[in-house]
Amino acid sequence: MQTSIKPGQVWLDTKGERIHAHGGSVITVDGVHYWYGENKEFSAPGSGIWHWGVRCYSSTDLYNWEDRGLIIPPVEDDEDSPLHPTQLVDRPHIIHNAETNKFVAWLKIMTKGSLQRSTVLTADHILGPYEIVRTWLKPLDMSAGDFDLVVDPHDGKGYYYFERVHSEMICADLTTDYTDVTGYYSTHFPQPQPPFVREAPAHLYRNRLHYLLTSGTTGYYPNPSEAAVSRSYHGPFEVLGDLHPTDESRTSFHSQISSVFTHPDKKDLYIAIADRWLPRYLDHGARAHDAFVGHFAPGKDGDEPMEEFADVDTTIADYVWLPIRFDGDRPVIEWRDEWTIEEFD
Template sequence: MYDSFRPGQVWLDTEGKRIQAHGGSVIYVDGIYYWYGENKEFTDGTNDVWTYGIRFYRSNDLYNWEDLGLVIPPDTEDENSPLNPTNCMLDRPHIIYNERTEKYVCWVKIMHKEGHQDEAVLTADKITGPYTLVNQGIRPLGMSAGDFDLAVAEDGKAYYYFERVHSETICADLNEEYTDVTGFYSAHFPHPHPPYVREATAHLFHKHKHYLLTSGTSGYLPNPSEVAVADSWHGPYMVLGDPHPEDVSHTSFHSQISCIFKVEGTKDLYIAAADRWCPDCMDLDYEFYAKVYDKLFSGTEEEKSRIRQMPEFSRIDDMGRNTSIADYVWLPIRFVEACEEYPQGMVFIDWKDEWRWQDYVGK
């Protein structure tokens, strides 16, 4: 039994197995927390399995998680299914509840072995499923969509924040069923190429402000996060900087944020839940590899060829092959009100070797 969070340490479920809920999120339903994400138990580098379904866990205290199994199992029979674990690579499941239709709606990013990627949508009557595939092959707004987050306003309107691959961040309105986009959107944070393009967007609404926490695009190599703020869903967003002020490695404490959620029963405690995709690669120098990524996308063909022959490049190529041992970094968010030093306020994430959410009750 756990009674605290221990960021970066191996986290086991109530049966003593590694928790496999990567790139996912936490949702609170009827007094219970549910944590779901990519099941990486077979992604050990010895096969072609990227994700083997979506695994679900539940907890009453956020520390101890019971494995509920594969809430969205892989489709091993239909080779053309977006849930096929051999031909498709499933990423970043996010679930929201539609009060009007009384459906839980799950979006997933699908990367195809042929090189293109799109989205698929599933719905269920209960948070625990079963989930039915209702839309697939979505190229939102005719764009190639990468990592994303979903968010619902108080009036029931839903929004979809995604990385327009290797380009910019898009905020798109969802339709009334939350199963597709409407066509209305706004664009933010344009960059010429990785590693500067923003991905893995996590939306946070706090005291009438909208915050977007994003990661740079450098594969499984961790990089500096960035926080931006706006007064409305579509912005415009103002970049505030890196929320990890103590992190001298400039790697977001060697992790990538997948979601932000509020702890029930607390006044203002939000947790940034992140994945430490490669625990064995914490010695890598981000500044060096950022320059490598830059040249891979902006350099001449001669420069790109020379980079691919570098011994250091093989470490980039190997990263992510074994994510079955990926760990988690859950840390509390600290808000700074607008002041002379931070005219727009600021969001910070401080390192803690061990912490308890109960210490924040009433704060």
């Protein structure tokens, strides 16, 4: 039995096996927490397998997680399916639609070149089964990368934050069933190219303020995170700076945030859920960031492979869960070797 959260350490489920919920999020349904994400158990270098579906775990304490299996399994017999194991499925997000009583899942699917599109599925229960309702969706006719889905707690309206690939951040209104976009959108944080483009958006709502936590675009290598704040979903956003100001390595404690979990039973507990994709590279943050800046410098081919990425083994990626504290209205994440939910009111 686990009685605490230990960021960066190997996290095992109740059967003693490594948890595979990468690029993940937590949703609470009827008092039970469900942690879901990319299943990378077979994604060793050279395997040709990017993912093996979306896996889900359940818990009542956020420490001990029971494996509930693949809620979105891979499609093994159709190479053209967006769910085939060779397709680059990333960062699933699931929200509940109170009007339709459906759970709606969006998946980012990367293909050759820089084209990134979405697949949308729905289910009657958080654990599925999920049925595809849209494939190869190009929202707003844009290549859509890392994203977050948000439901307004007051009126139930849905919003979709996504990286317009290698360009800027978009906030788009969702349709009433959450399976598409309406066409209304706003643009934020324009940048000329990676690694400066913001990706991995994670939305947080507190005291009538909207926060977006993002990272730079440096592949699996970590980089300094950034927080921005606004009074509305569509901005304008004020950039507040690095979320991890005490991290001398400038790597967000060697992690990348995938989502923020707002604890439903605590007054002010917001948990940054992050992946440590490269646990073997803890001493190379600054070198990796500098290498990426050089790699994407003007005149370089952005698709040129880097030898440093050839042996990335996501089967051993770990997790860094840390509470967010607020210095006034500014979010700050500080390192803790170990912490408990019970520390918070």
